[in-house]
Amino acid sequence: MTPDGRVLPRAFYARPTAEVAIDLLGRRLACAHGNYVRSGVIVETEAYVGPHDLACHAARGRTARTEVMFGRPGHAYVYLIYGMHNCVNAVTEREGHPAAVLIRAVEPDPGVSSRTDGPGRLCKTLGIDRTHNQADLTRRARLFITTGGRPLSAERPAGEVATGPRIGVSSAGEWAAAPLRFWLAGNRWVSR
DNA sequence: ACCGTGATAATCT
DNA sequence: GATTATCACGGTG
Numbered sequence: 001m002t003p004d005g006r007v008l009p010r011a012f013y014a015r016p017t018a019e020v021a022i023d024l025l026g027r028r029l030a031c032a033h034g035n036y037v038r039s040g041v042i043v044e045t046e047a048y049v050g051p052h053d054l055a056c057h058a059a060r061g062r063t064a065r066t067e068v069m070f071g072r073p074g075h076a077y078v079y080l081i082y083g084m085h086n087c088v089n090a091v092t093e094r095e096g097h098p099a100a101v102l103i104r105a106v107e108p109d110p111g112v113s114s115r116t117d118g119p120g121r122l123c124k125t126l127g128i129d130r131t132h133n134q135a136d137l138t139r140r141a142r143l144f145i146t147t148g149g150r151p152l153s154a155e156r157p158a159g160e161v162a163t164g165p166r167i168g169v170s171s172a173g174e175w176a177a178a179p180l181r182f183w184l185a186g187n188r189w190v191s192r
Numbered sequence: 193a194c195c196g197t198g199a200t201a202a203t204c205t
Numbered sequence: 206g207a208t209t210a211t212c213a214c215g216g217t218g
Binding site: 057060061063064065079080081082083084085 | 196197198199200201202
């Protein structure tokens with residue numbers, strides 16, 4: 001399907017990461033493959049808020065892998081984990097402040113039949129891999145995010161937003177319990 | 193519960 | 206350059 005709405009502008013991402021994580025719920029993530037697009041509505045996110053956040057990859061410093069998080073907001077940070085799974089993030093905040101929102105689940109749009117619950121599964125199903133690292137999400141090109149039909153001025157998604165600790169970050173000390181995971185309450189496509 | 197799988201970064205020689 | 210520990214997961218049992 002053709003993703004509805006306009007792409008989210010860079011200013012959308014240049015805000016506190018937890019705000020962006022919440023406001024991305026209900027938006028539409030789209031990956032172009034030649035003449036067609038695979039897409040879904042974002043229903044689950046996690047905020048990784050900066051170098052002081054021990055669960056954030058940037059807490060280990062500025063490296064080749066984390067470089068994109070130090071750059072301008074609105075770009076994609078895609079990395080490979082456990083040797084086989086890709087995960088996609090949207091870079092947030094100002095240039096020089098490394099932070100990002102992990103997209104953990106989307107509700108598949110028509111034509112998308114494989115599972116999209118879980119950060120690795122949604123990348124596999126939509127066809128997102130490391131070649132999409134540093135893609136500009138604010139341009140309707142290879143990988144982008146649209147308003148999803150909801151006015152940009154709507155500060156919160158329709159429906160109730162639930163929150164809780166992030167998944168798989170138990171070794172992040174004080175940050176392990178921080179309520180930085182967000183999802184649309186009751187949505188069947190949320191992971192776990 | 194268990195483990196595949198390979199990139200990444202730190203810690204060595 | 207080599208070794209090692211770790212890992213924002215998912216499939217299988």
